Amino acid sequence: MAFVSEEEKTEDYLFKIVLVGDSAVGKSNLLARFARDEFYPNSKSTIGVEFQTQKMDINGKEIKAQIWDTAGQERFRAVTSAYYRGAVGALLVYDISRRQTFDSIGRWLNELHTHSDMNVVTILVGNKTDLKDAREVPTAEGKALAEAQGLFFMETSALDSSNVAAAFQTVVKEIYNILSRKVMITQEFKNKDAAALGEGKTVVLQGEGNNKEALDEEPKKFGCCSS
Template identity: 65%
Template sequence: MGKEEQGGGGEEYLFKIVLIGDSAVGKSNLLSRFARNEFDSNSKATIGVEFQTQVVDIDGKEVKAQIWDTAGQERFRAVTSAYYRGAVGALVVYDITRRSSFDSVKRWLEELTTHCDTAVGRMLVGNKCDLDSIRDVSTEEGKSLAEEEGLFFMETSALDSTNVEAAFEVVIREIYSNISRKILNSDAYKAELSVNRVTLVKDGANSSKGSMMDFSCCAK
């Protein structure tokens, strides 16, 4: 998944990003908050393949992020390889109030590595930071694991929007930066992207968002 050519000589970038993590950590609400600025307090486990396409402006370039939700498969302790196919980014999500979801992060990272060797933008997300009073995983623990695994790190709240847009945009910017370097340095890579173009059916209104440089965690 990479660069598509548009009529008139323009360029369009399309990146597949997957959301992974234990069930009920808030992946679907993170996606709906980012894509539609919505939050469903009664949301049920996702059933079927779900993704949203969001347009982000990165350094004046139009970047489309196709963000996939795990479709409830995480309840069965494994997500199919097809889900990961072509992904160039991933948000690994845990619930800061549920240590078991944090303990599962390494397993999810192993699965990501097994099924997807193209994910260049990876973010560890500690969700539900609005529930700081019942926190079970410290911010320092999250940062430490992220450093150990070479991930970006951010705490978010899908409920009150804290850092949701920031988390996605950091990953998208990292993918863009990485692929841009490859394009600059490799004619063969450009040819590969040209061959592997992806065509999408738009699944809803897109909204452009500006660039973002705030890497801060949820304020206490």
């Protein structure tokens, strides 16, 4: 997984996260609720790309999540590879009251994998749980899809704030955990090499491909977490 470069302070990280899904599933309101605790009941789709930066503290480290919203581009099939470039996390959103948006998840997942790293941390989000009387996609069906695809899962409501922060935090925490594991693995390699040098042993440098494979070993598939 390719991570966005560190900020000037070594303890700060910047993670790019993208919001993906059909138009009018509530992506912009999820972002507005998380970043500014706002909700726009009459919000309209706009053309362009918007992003908000939100700070989080994880294990004493300041993490900055730069969250990108397609802002209506998906209606015109104009979401480009540039939108996904550098993303290490994604919220794949559907509207629980509109089955068509759930049926589109496979297409969005394919697009995400085509234009970004296959290991991008992804959570499937069933939004608008406040519309319980109009529900067309059962919770169990969302969970089953997430489990089949190795994604996290959560249902949210941007209107009443249910699980909104938790959905974003789940993604950011998992990205940080993966990064931390990679740093630890790299440090272990350095320590072993240093110890070998200190004991006068010959250090054999493996081929670049082998080292890269060891450091970039794909993490195990994530379990599915529900609200």
